Amino acid sequence: MGKRNILVTGGLGFIGSHTVLCLDAAGYNPIIIDNLHNSRIEVLDALTSLLGYRPTYVQGDVNDTELLQGLFDAHRPEAVIHFAAHKAVGESVENPLMYYHNNLVGLITLLDTMKLKGCSKMVFSSSCTVYGEPESVPVKESTPTRPAASPYGATKQMAEVILKDNAWCEVQCLRYFNPVGAHPTAKIGELPLGVPNNLIPYLTQTVAGIRERLTVYGGDYPTADGTCIRDYIHVMDLAEAHVAAIDRLFSTSKQLDVLPGDPSAGVFEVFNIGTGVGYSVLEVIQAFEAATGKKVNYTVGDRRPGDVVAVWADTDKVNNVLGWSAKRDLTTMMKDAWHWQENC
Numbered sequence: 001m002g003k004r005n006i007l008v009t010g011g012l013g014f015i016g017s018h019t020v021l022c023l024d025a026a027g028y029n030p031i032i033i034d035n036l037h038n039s040r041i042e043v044l045d046a047l048t049s050l051l052g053y054r055p056t057y058v059q060g061d062v063n064d065t066e067l068l069q070g071l072f073d074a075h076r077p078e079a080v081i082h083f084a085a086h087k088a089v090g091e092s093v094e095n096p097l098m099y100y101h102n103n104l105v106g107l108i109t110l111l112d113t114m115k116l117k118g119c120s121k122m123v124f125s126s127s128c129t130v131y132g133e134p135e136s137v138p139v140k141e142s143t144p145t146r147p148a149a150s151p152y153g154a155t156k157q158m159a160e161v162i163l164k165d166n167a168w169c170e171v172q173c174l175r176y177f178n179p180v181g182a183h184p185t186a187k188i189g190e191l192p193l194g195v196p197n198n199l200i201p202y203l204t205q206t207v208a209g210i211r212e213r214l215t216v217y218g219g220d221y222p223t224a225d226g227t228c229i230r231d232y233i234h235v236m237d238l239a240e241a242h243v244a245a246i247d248r249l250f251s252t253s254k255q256l257d258v259l260p261g262d263p264s265a266g267v268f269e270v271f272n273i274g275t276g277v278g279y280s281v282l283e284v285i286q287a288f289e290a291a292t293g294k295k296v297n298y299t300v301g302d303r304r305p306g307d308v309v310a311v312w313a314d315t316d317k318v319n320n321v322l323g324w325s326a327k328r329d330l331t332t333m334m335k336d337a338w339h340w341q342e343n344c
């Protein structure tokens with residue numbers, strides 16, 4: 001039997017590109033669509049170098065119905081991994097309509113095409129931001145979601161509802177925590193497009209002399225050292241979790257969680273994709289300095305609006321049901337992040 005074609009929307013992005021490599025390694029054939037809004041065509045060259053062949057790539061937008069239908073006719077994907085979305089929390093506050101249009105209308109257009117073309121399997125890129133400020137940590141998949149702190153988080157919450165309500169679609173919904181690091185070859189990583197919003201790219205650009213100083217947003221939070229806590233996960237671990245989810249969608253042996261109620265309801269499974277360990281901002285800085293021998297020039301400044309104090313994953317369900325767990329530690333994340341910064 002030939003390889004299964006898997007459509008990877010946003011496949012030239014940070015997580016998408018790493019997932020393309022892992023799909024190939026697992027015997028799947030990745031088909032990439034990307035509009036290059038948050039990536040560069042050079043990523044395709046890097047993937048070609050790493051794969052030993054040029055993966056199928058279509059430049060375009062998931063909002064383009066005609067392009068999508070043509071792609072499905074040409075490549076007949078058996079499943080979709082949907083990464084393509086805007087994901088900057090701050091930007092979503094400044095331009096909510098762009099986020100609702102791109103993230104939700106894009107998803108709906110994709111679902112319309114999948115249904116029309118008879119493709120019913122999706123791995124969806126969700127986020128721990130759906131938990132808002134959790135009442136307790138670590139968060140389980142059953143932890144109630146709270147009002148999102150940004151339009152970005154709201155689009156992820158709404159997308160999950162849309163997917164749950166489309167019972168014809170079998171969905172593996174992956175709630176990411178904080179993706180960091182890069183491929184060990186440093187040929188792909190988190191592209192620095194503009195001033196970084198996220199901690200690690202800002203930190204590595206500061207050490208590289210591109211930024212003058214890192215500001216730690218808040219030192220007076222109710223945590224051990226006063227700085228926020230997050231569950232940082234290596235992007236390679238995250239990419240491997242997507243392959244585990246795709247495998248599960250094609251496994252006939254495992255009983256997928258059918259939604260409660262109507263037995264004909266679809267499959268909608270949620271997994272926290274984190275390491276299960278939370279680190280504060282200061283602990284991350286210390287880990288980076290220990291891992292690389294480089295000094296981070298930082299100052300502790302005001303809190304950033306919208307930040308939650310602490311969130312990290314309970315990973316029991318993903319460990320036991322998906323059979324996946326993160327393998328790379330914070331030191332490896334910091335080393336690979338710095339290796340990428342030195343080479344990008």
Ligand code: WQD
Pocket residue numbers: 087088089126127128129176177178179197198199200202214215216217218228229230281304307
């Ligand atoms: C982490 C910590 C900041 C920058 C991200 C994505 C979101 C979602 C979850 C996928 C916070 C602090 C940051 C800086 C700092 N990912 N910080 N100085 O906000 O947890 O959310 O991961 O869906 O899309 O945005 O990540 O890296 O921005 O912040 O002190 O210059 O680092 O306050 O405590 P965040 P982040």
